[in-house]
Amino acid sequence: MKVSLNWLGEYIDLPTSDVTELTNIFANLGHEVEGVEVLEPQFRDVVIGKVLTVQPHPDADKVRLCSVDTGNGPTDIICGAWNFEAGATVPVAVPGAVLGEDFLITKRDIRGVTSNGMICSAKELGLGDDADGIMVLADDLPIGTPFVDHIELPDVVFDLAITPNRPDAMSMVGLARELAAHFEITYRVPSPELGVTAGEMDLRVDIEDDRCRRFVAREVRGVEVRSAPLWMAQRLVKAGVRSISNIVDISNYVMLELGQPTHAFDRDKVADGHIVVRAATEGETLVTLDGVQRQLTPEDLLVADIERGSSLAGTMGGLDSEVSESTTNVLIECASWDPPTVMRMSRRHGLRSEASARFERGVDPNLPPLAADRMAEMIAAHAGGFIVAGMVDNYPVPIEPHRLRLAVSEVHRILGIPLSKSEVAGLLARLNFAVSADGKGDDDIDVAVPTNRPDVTRPIDLIEEVARLHGFDNFPSRVPTGGNGGLSVEQMRLRSLRWVARGAGFSEAHTSTFSSHADLAMLGLPLDDYRSQTIEVKNPLRDEESIMRTTLIPGLLGSARFNLAHGADSVALFETGKVFFNQESPELGTVPDQPDVFSFVAVGSSGPGDVAGLGRPVDVFRGMALWRSIVDQMGLGSSEIRQAELPGLHPGRGARVVLDGASIGQIGELHPAVARAFDLTGRVLVGELDLNPLVADPGLLSFVEPSVFPPSEFDLSFDVGLTTPAAALLSEASNAGGDLVESVEVFDEFLRGDAKAIGLRVTIRASDRTLTADDVADVRTRVIRAVTDKTGAKLRGG
Amino acid sequence: MDELQQIAQGAPALIGAAQSLEELKAVETELLGKNSVIAQKRRGLGALDPADRPTVGAKINEVFTAIQANLSDRQRQLEIIEENALLVGDRVDVTVPHVRSQFGTQHILTTVMDEVSDIFVSLGYRVAAGPEIETAWYNFDALNTPSSHPARAESDTLYVDFGDPADEMLLRTQTSPVQARYMQQHEPPVHVVVPGRVFRSDSLDATHSPVFHQVEGLVVDTDITFADLKGTLEYFARTFFGAGRVIKLIPHFFPFTEPSAEMHVSCFACDGSGCRVCSNSGWIELMGCGMVDPNVFEAVGYDPSKVSGFAFGMGVERLAMVRHGITHIKHFFENDLRVLGQFV
Incomplete structure (x- = not known):
């Protein structure tokens, strides 16, 4: 405003x-x-002038010779504008006047005639963009007075x-x-003086829909539609409202002045003098003031005559009943509408107006009579005519001030400031609330809330008013502290997990929660994949944001591609965030399942690079190394990598990740076709793991006394089938060795044609003695037997 | 002067003249080796008169020991000289990054969310989280936002297709529904802060994104007043933006708080005198806040006549943009390594 x-x-x-x-x-x-x-003001020394005569210039046909009285008798001024005739009241820049920064007006000779100044347009005076003609002012402005006095500047x-x-x-x-x-001073509300009224209202108003709370009408007859007075137009312009004509301007002026939107109809276009306020019928149409034909539904509320709709209630008038230049009799409507109805209508039709903005918030239902009188007064004053006696006021259920009882102790409890009962009452009284605080010396104040305050319906709303007027600046400060706060174990471990991922060279990303079916198709996911169980966004902003993500991988791949396109040669990103599946949440019910995942992608090279920045090219093993770091640093339980052919992944370079027996996700290289679909070349590492098992509280770790006895180690080399995983050898060796086994590691892998050999290094140690040659031989035998029996491997050279 | 004395006198010069460990070895052989005078004298001891043997033997040993000590001193010197010579050859330019480290960085949004959370954790708050797809009841109704409220329109809120249409499933527009869920699950007192991702039907521009983040806080107890809200936000402003910051609270309107306020903090860049960061106003608008509306307490089963509380909420992207001078909200979601690398 x-x-x-x-x-x-x-x-x-x-x-x-x-x-x-x-x-x-x-x-x-x-x-x-x-x-x-x-x-x-963008001018100096501009005065009100009266054009006495207008004659052709003797030697020029684009301009005219005017005789103008600027307070000192007739003087000649040449003018190039044609939008006025003798008798017009106009702003005149007399010699010595300055327009704008430095345009000095002087006596000038124009084709043999001296021009003693200039008649000005609105644009020349810095009062708007209108440069089509000079400003023609209201006739009652005193000649010779400074123009600036009439436009309220500065x-x-x-x-x-x-x-x-x-x-x-x-x-x-x-x-x-x-x-x-x-x-704490007084203010003035206009009190209209209607003067002499004549005739009698001959109008019937029927309210057929209770979404109209009140309908007040007045009539002014014999008006002349012309431009509004200068001061009024200037006030409207400052308020951001365009000046149109005296009637329209007065309607806007009263709205801005009192807060009550009003509407002016051409009285002669109301059929039979009978107005009906009703719901629109399905399929009914109305052409509004902006020339648009509106399709209506029963949700729309209409002001109609008995034949057809005249305006959309509280939102916009109809074109047919609009006040026009030929209007002589004006019907003033001041009504009160149900706020949600106006809000829905203005949204449905895309019609946000100054009027609807007020009605949808709630206009005082007791304001219309004052607004109608004020408007009638101003029309009679600035458009002529006479006010018809009487007012139609259809007010089915009068609204009374809301009565509330406020306990002063509640003010203290919420605000924490020791205001006395009389101080609270005093603050409310200053805001025009009717208070009665003398009741029996008790704690309560009785308050009648003015009907212009629909926001105040409860004691807490009164407390807000007290706080507001007391001033938030005047409150003391206090800092309450909780007793048993802190981060949970899971929250702390999430921070650790991010730290581990960063330590492994991955940077944290935040990608969009939205995805699309195209993204999932690019990933090569079959329809029965769990990630295809998507949830649609009903009102997406863009097609690319039409579903909720079921995986973070497409978003991370998009970020990787962005970086490659901007000059990066290697990218390693991770993100933790929610994915959404089309099934009910097991924990919360009602809402969809929306677990958190930990996801990562990498392209280019990895690890500490050499002087040229070149590290090992990214492949699946970088993902496995990250997983090993997570298992070790997060103190996770028993983990397992199970090689598998998985949707979207390279058939020979992907795996399920198993933790404590449960699959928690997958790590692998993208299938080359999938990588191409995402515009990526080379090996692309991706991984996605359930977050919860990674950050879940692992419980207390218990201490294991380190052995003081020396270890023994021996190496074994096995010929194995091409698809036999080293992990199988490791786990068999580990199990067979029993308690003595400290570690089993793969120390080498030989690939020759379709032959594969795996070298294992077994380290054993006892907690209570130095191992003997027999101990070592015994474990060695058991490991060899278990590995060869269970995996089909053959001991090399054995 | 006998031969032995001559050797004893000449040895230091001989040893000192050795310029390498190799030369020293040769000098040692010459002075003490199998064919040296000293070795010959030792071998000749047996031929001496038994009465002279101890004196002569002692003499030989004395010379031997002195030479040996001299040799090992010289050896230590030469070892140091030779190692130094080696080290000179081993010099490298340590400013060439032959091995590059490759630590990843933490996203600035995570950093800010953690930092804000930690400020409140230090006051004894807990950190809570909740679903991002939420029911309209938790996101709006429980928060005193009636079904006619414009924020619920599809032009402001994103809805999803899931479950019973009557539940009106949506993308939470604020982290406040977590507050409602938290209050349902916990009896007062409540001191909780909620960082998280939220959604609005806003097209991307410099300061708006359909996906962004908030941190909200909620305190409920039997004696919480507006003064507690004011003090808490002052504490936050000074911890996050630096000592000396002052705040002002300006009355505002939110459905879920009454009274409500907007919190402005004096500009940390210009100390309130006006600059680009604060659009020359000296103040930065930071968050909405207020006393929890009694209707919210009733919706979650708290008795508003027994407890009171305050709530506040701030935009994480806005905090980061203001504090670090980040120019466009897209920088948070493009994950440009050149941007990520600026924050750790």
Whole structure:
């Protein structure tokens, strides 16, 4: 809401005009100032003039010779505009005047005739963009007076952000009321003087729908539609509203002044003098003021005559019943509408107007009679005609002030400041709440809430008002602390997990939660894959964001591609985040299953590079190394890598990851076709693991006394089948060796044609003695037997 | 002067003249080796008169020991000289990064969320999380946001197709539904902070993204007042943006708090005198906050006549953009290594 300080002065005598001070006061009242415009006149020495005669120039046909009275008798001025005739009142820049920064007006000779000044357009005066003709002013402006006196400059315009709960503050009077409460001074509400009225209202209004809470109508007959007076047009312009005509401008002016939107109909276009407020019928149409034909439904509320709709209630008028240049009789509508109805209508039809913005927040239902009188008064004053006696006021269920009882102890309990009962009552009274605090010396204050405050319905709302007017700046500070806070084990371990991934050279990423079916198709996932059980976004912003992600991999691949495209030669990223599956959450019910996963991708090279920055090219083993780091650093239980052919992955370079017997995800290289689909070349490592088992509390670790006896180690080399995993040899060897086995490692792998050999290094140690040659031979025999029996391997040279 | 004396006198010069361990070895052989004068004298001891043997033997040993000591001193010297010579040859340019380290970086959003959480953890709060696909009841109704509220429109909120349509499943627009769930599961007192991802139907521009992050806080107890809210936010502002920061609270409107306020902090870059960071206002708008509305307490089963509380919520991207001067919200989601590498 744009507020001109000069205009505001009509309703309140402010003790200050300091912009910074007023900005702070508005903010502390809850009306944040989003901008301040300081307006200065863009001219000097422009006066009101009267055009006495207009004659052709003797020697030029594009301009005319005018005789103008600027207060000192007739003087000649040449003018190139044609939008006026003798009798017009106009702004005249007399010799010595300055327009804009430095355009000095002097006496000039124009083709043999002396021009003693210039008649000005709005644009030349810095008052708008209208340069088509000169400004033609209202005839009652005193000739010779300074033009600046009639446009209220200089001025300051505050742009206030009024919160949606405060329709009462969306008006000049409402803001005067707020400032009056702050300064503890009085403010003025217009009290219209209708003067002589004539005739009698001959209008019937039927309210057939209870979404209309009140309908007030007045009539002014014999008006002349012309431009609005200069001061009014200028006030509207400062408020950001275009000046159209006296009737339309007055309607807007009253809305901005009082906060009550009004509508002016051409009375002669209301059939049979009978207005019906009703729901639209299915399929009914109405052409609104903007020329658009609107398709209506019973959700829409119409002001209609008995033949057809005249306007969309509270939202926009109809084209047919609009006030036009030929209108002579005006019907004023001041109504009160159900706020949600107006909100839905304005949204459905894309019609957000100053009127709907007020109605959807809730306009005081007791305001229409004042607004109707004010409008009638102003029309009679600025458009002529006479006010028809009487007012139609259809108000089925009058709204009374809401009564509340506020306990002062509640004010203390919520605000923590020791305001006395009379202080609380005093603050509320300043805001125009009717308070009665003398009741029996008890704790309670009885409050009647003015009907312009729909936001105040409960004692807590009164407490808010008390806090607001007391001033948030005036509250003390205190810091409460909790007793038993802290991060959970899982939260701390999540931080550790991120640390491990960073230590392995992966940088943390955040990718979008949205995905698309195209992404999943590129990943090569079959329809029965668990990641194909997607949830659709009903109103996605873009096609690429039409489903909730079931895997983080496409997002991470997109980020990898972004980096390669921007010059990186290696990328290693990880992310922890939610994925979403089309099944109910096992923990929460109702909402979908949305577990967290830990995912990573890498392309290029990996590990510490050499001086040229070249590390080992990325392949599946980097993923396995990361997994080993996680198992070791996070103290996880027994883990296993199970080689497998998995959707989207290289058939020979992928694996399931098993932790404590349960599959928790997969690690592998992308299938080359999938990599190509994502515009990536070379080997692409991807991995995705359930997060919860990684960060779950592993319980207390128990100490194992290190043996003081020396270890023994021996190497074994086996010929194995090409598809026999080394992991099988390791686990058999480990099991067969029993308690003495300290570690079994693969120390070599030979591949020759379709032959494969695996070398194992077995380290054994006892906790209670030095091992003998017999101990070593015994373990060696058991390991060889177990490995050869269970995996089909053959001991080389055995 | 007998032969032995001559050798004893000449040995230091001979040993000192050895310029390498190899030369020294030759000198040692010459002085003490099998064919040396000293060795010959030792062998000749047996031929001497038994009465002279101890004196002559002692003399030989004395010379032998002195030469040996001299030799080993010289050996140590030469070893140091030779090693030094080796080290000179072993010199490298240590400014050439022959081995590159490859530590990954932490995302700035995670850093800020952890940092904010930790500030409140230090005050005894717990950290809570909850679902991102949420029911309209938890996201709106429980938070006193009626079904007619414009924030619930499809132009503001993203909805998903799941389960019973009556449940109105949506992408949470704030982390506040976690507060509602937390209160349902815990009796007061509550001190909790909720970092997490939230969603709005906003197209991407410099400061808006359909996906962004918030941290919200909630405190509920029998004696929580507006003064506690003010003090807590002051503590946060000073811990996060530095000592000397002041805050101002400006009345505002949110459905779930009453009274409600917007919290502004004095600009950390210019100390309030006005600069680019604060758009010359001296203040940075940081978060919304207020006293928990009684309707919220009723929705989660708390008695609003017995407990009171405050809540606040801030945008993580905004915090990071303001504090680090990040120019566009896209930088948080592109995962450009040149951006990620600027924060650790």
